[in-house]
Each structure stands twice: as structure tokens, then as C-alpha cells.
Amino acid sequence: MRPKYGSPAILTSALVIAAILWAVAPVPLRNLVYHGYERFRAPVDTLAADLGQVQDYGALRHTDTNRLIEEGRALSRENARLRIELDSLEHITRYLENLETLMSMEKPPGYRPEYVRVIRRDLSSWFETIRLDKGSAHGIKPGHAVVFGGGAVGRVREVSKHTCVADLITSPGFRLTIQTVGDDRPITFQGSGQVPGSALTAEVNHIPLDVRLHPQSPIPLYTTGLGGPFPRGILIGYLVFLENQTDGLFQKGKVRLDPGIRSVREACVLVPEEATQD
Template identity: 30%
Template sequence: MRRTWWKRILAAVTLVGVLIAAMFITVPERKELTVLESALRDVVAPVQTGLTFVSEEAFSRIRSVFTLGRSAETDELRQRIRNLEGELVSLEEFRLENERLRALLVYRDGQDQSRLLLARVVGRDPGNWFSTIRVNCGSEDGVRQDMVVVLPSGLVGRVLAVAEQTSDVLLITDARSGVGTLVQDTRLPGVVKGSLDRSGRLRMSYLTREEDVEPNQAVVTSGLGGVFPKGIPVGRVVSVSNDPSGLTRSAEVIPMVDFDHLEEVFIILSH
């Protein structure tokens, strides 16, 4: 009995399938449907809609069952990757800082350590990058106005203003700065100032015409003026030109210090 019932259901489903197939096959060939085909389409349409809905719903549920665990696992793995990438960036920053500080300590060990105060750059004007910097040492650390600021590579500038815990440093690349200097090879004196175009280059002025100045010659502080100690590297000559007066010459100088990447500096507490 039960077997006969299943046979009837199977036959009905087969018949409906054949009718639907016949209907779709005949649609492209004729523009008009027969009365029987039209009636069958109207009868079958709700059944077809129901079957489509049931199949889509079943597929959606099956897909959610198989992807639920994987999706959660994938999200967790992605978060772990982001965390690891952040840790790698932090470790690389520590490594670079360690290298910079090690080089600074090597330089300090070769100097009078009581004279050098290590300071971190904590502020800079983006609109006037080569003018001043702010460091995290002030009067509480023994810093005073006009103290000299240096790096192992050369002269940075001098202290312009002092607060209790911070100080502003006037860079030698600022046009307001003036440093008594010498061409190291010839001992030819001059004055180095920052460029008005804020390019980060220096201009060495008041060079006499009697002595030659060549590109790549080193420029050091002369010690004149009482602010900057003698012999601190300042830069190297790039080019030389005659001044409008015709009496003196000027040299364009590239600083020894990389002013684009100042992070730590030394303040000379006395000299």
C-alpha cells in the first residue's frame, strides 16, 4: 500500500517535470501559447516559485552550516596577523632607536661626558622645518640660552629659549642663525647662515677673492664670537659664486647633519 502511494507521487512529480520542460522548450519557437499550455503555466507557476524558494533556502542553510566555523576561524586568524604585524613594526622601531642611541653613546664616550646632555626632539614646526626644534630638556636639566647643540656628524644649532622642562633650538639652517666658520683646508674665514629659500642649504659669506675655495672642502666652526666651540664640523662646499659687489665671494654649503631626520641631539652644557 505504502509502495503504491510513493509510486503515485513519483509519477505526479515526473509529469509536472515533463510539462514544465515541454513548456520551456516550446516558448522560444512560438510567440503564442495554446490554451492548454497557458493553463498549465498558470497552474505550475506557484509550484515552480515554491520549489525555487525551497531550493534557495535549503542551499543557504547548508552553506551557513559549512562556512560558519570557517568564517569565525578566518576572522580570528586575520586579527592575529594584524596583531603580529603591529608587533613587528614596534620591534623594528625599537631596533632603529637602539642603533641611534648606541652611536650617540659611542660619541659621548669619546667626549667629556659631564658636558653632554642627551635630549629628544619633541616638537617641530611643519611650516618652517629648517628653523627651530623643541627638545625635552630645560632649565631643570641645566640648559641655558645659547648653549650649543650638536650631533656626532656636526653642528645642529644653539639654544634659543628655555623653559623648565623643554627648550627651543635655533638650527643653523635658519636664516637668522650666524656661525663663524673656516674652510678647513685653507683656514679661510667666513660666516655661515641658513638660506632664505628654506631649502636646508647653507650660505658661507665674506670669502676673500684671493684664496681659492673648491667644491667638497669641509667647513668647520672658527670659535670666533664666543658661542660655538672651534672645530665642530658644519658642512661641505658645493659651489662658489662672486658677490654682486665683486669684492667677496659666497659658497653654497651642504650641512653635515641630516636636518630632515632629527630625533635626538646633544646639548653642550659648558665649553
């Protein structure tokens, strides 16, 4: 009896031939096919995310009324707390602006927050990315930083008109210069991938030998604002392990990242004000 879907040998041969044709195809043709696929895939991902929100809305309509009341009260308390923090931050901002004016200091470049939703998440052995629901039509460009409440999330890699793709800081190819509080010496950060069921960690290298770590007091690490898309002072994670490098000149270690990176649904892209003016 003839197989219904073809023999494995025929399927394997077809895949090999397709791979060879793709490898020898001109680069412009491959780019055209890739971007065409991305243009088709982007609206599909957006539609799937919108349908998910409709399902969530339907589920909320059938939620117990008392539970909704309790969640509303908890949300009101959280909003009140955030308003107090916002007032404090505005006071600090005005104080710093007055100091900059008195000292005739040049203001650092500002950023416009562009709030986005995560509509797709891709985790592979080489790249760990998220697709966001805004793109070049909103001023987003490759290289812009993506952050959320727990600190840094990633960096925009590809942009279409209405969506963009960002590399997560957990991606093995993600590198960044960071520093500790009160110490401007640079430390090299590199993502090390996500292992299901384990804590999110990353690698750090070139840590000065005089940095000491207490087991009960992890050291917070922040962006430097130099040579990268992130402004100074964005939290990356906490240093939880240290050991000497093989060259004996520096230390290396592990950084514990915010577990919310795994399930982030809303984030913020930092668009430089210069890009906004353009």
C-alpha cells in the same frame, strides 16, 4: 537659513579686533600671555612625544623575530666599531693633555654633554625651531649649542624649566662665523630655510678670493670657536658652490648641510663647564 558657524565677515572682524588688541596691549601683558601659553604647551608636547614612544614600542613587539635578531647583530657591530673609535679618541685626548702640560698651555673651556630628545618641530618662513625635552633644571641656558652625529644642529633660544626651544642652523635668521681646514680667516654663515624635496643648503659670504673649489672635492667647513656658542671644530657642512661677490673683494657660495637635520630625533646640548659649576 542662518549660517551654523557665523559669516566670514564676522570671523574676519573678530580676527582684526583681536590683532588690534594684541598690538596695543602692554609688553608685560603680552609676555605674560606668551609665557603662559608656552608653559601649557610644553607638557602637551612632552606627553605627545612619550605617547609616540609607546606606539613605537608596541610596533616593535609585533615585529618579526628574525628581523629583530638581524638588527641586534647590526647594532652590536656598530657598537664594536664605535668602541674602537672611542679608544682612539681617548688616546689622542691623553696625548694632547700631555702636550698642553709640557708647554704650560691654558686648557680651553670644556663642555658637559646634555643628551636631549626632539619632542616638536616647527618650520615656518621666518623661524625653524625644535623643542627639546630638557631645560633650565638640567643647566641649559639660551645660547647653548645643539649638535648631533652630523655636526651642528642649532642654538638654544628659549628655555623653560623642563624644555627648551632651539633655532636650527637652517633658519634664515641663524648666523655664525666658520672657517675651512687649516685657514683661520673667518667666513660668514647664514641659514636660508628648508625647501621640501630639495637638498639642505645654506649661504656663506666673505670667502677669500684665493679659496678654490674642485667640483669633485667639496670643502668641509667648521666652527671657529670664537664669538659663538659652538666650540672649535664642529662640522657645519660642505662648500659646494663658489662665485664672486658684487664688490669683487670676496666670494660667496652654497653649503650642503647634513640631511639628518630634517629628521633628527636625538641631539646633545653643549653646556659650558662654567655654567655647570654655577
